[in-house]
Amino acid sequence: METYTLVRPEHLNHYGYLFGGVLLKWIDECAFLTAAKNFRGVSFVTVAMDKIVFKHQVANGSVLRFKVEPVKQGTTSITYEVKVFGDAPCAEREQEVFSTNITFVSIDKNGRPTPLPHKLDIS
Numbered sequence: 735m736e737t738y739t740l741v742r743p744e745h746l747n748h749y750g751y752l753f754g755g756v757l758l759k760w761i762d763e764c765a766f767l768t769a770a771k772n773f774r775g776v777s778f779v780t781v782a783m784d785k786i787v788f789k790h791q792v793a794n795g796s797v798l799r800f801k802v803e804p805v806k807q808g809t810t811s812i813t814y815e816v817k818v819f820g821d822a823p824c825a826e827r828e829q830e831v832f833s834t835n836i837t838f839v840s841i842d843k844n845g846r847p848t849p850l851p852h853k854l855d856i857s
């Protein structure tokens with residue numbers, strides 16, 4: 735799944751570029767929405783996000799593209815790779831600004847892990 739968002743002034747840190755915590759929130763949300771679409775009716779919680787490295791500043795006015803793909807499925811968990819590409823104002827092309835893997839666990843009404851209902855086709 736792919737989604738886009740625009741970096742606006744309310745998303746910036748005090749230096750004037752994208753606050754990393756906002757980026758992590760967007761990643762959690764777009765991967766969660768992908769999981770919700772892949773497994774309709776399943777309740778998910780985020781259990782882990784790996785490899786959090788901020789290598790590039792993201793300017794105000796950039797268009798961010800979030801590319802979410804499933805990479806691993808277990809009994810109760812599903813892991814997505816999220817790549818984030820930034821298209822800064824006046825830039826010639828977008829560049830990858832961040833990537834991570836994020837894992838969700840399917841939970842029952844008591845908050846305990848419960849098996850996923852089907853297998854995704856993960857190539």
Ligand SMILES: CCCCCCCCCCCCCCCC(=O)SCCNC(=O)CCNC(=O)[C@H](O)C(C)(C)COP(=O)(O)OP(=O)(O)OC[C@H]1O[C@@H](n2cnc3c(N)ncnc32)[C@H](O)[C@@H]1OP(=O)(O)O
Nearest residue numbers: 762763766779780781782808809810811837839845846847
């Ligand atoms: C009308 C429209 C509505 C739309 C609506 C939109 C809402 C738009 C907002 C969305 C917002 C975004 C989505 C927010 C999602 C939260 O914010 S959730 C809040 C943050 N997360 C939490 O609070 C979770 C807290 N943790 C827990 O409750 C428990 O640890 C868990 C996750 C239930 C797991 O329980 P546990 O007993 O530790 O589990 P355990 O049996 O050891 O392992 C279960 C599975 O987790 C895996 N696992 C455990 N630890 C790890 C780890 N560190 N790394 C990887 N895998 C792990 C295991 O390998 C296992 O996988 P399987 O082998 O079964 O596949």
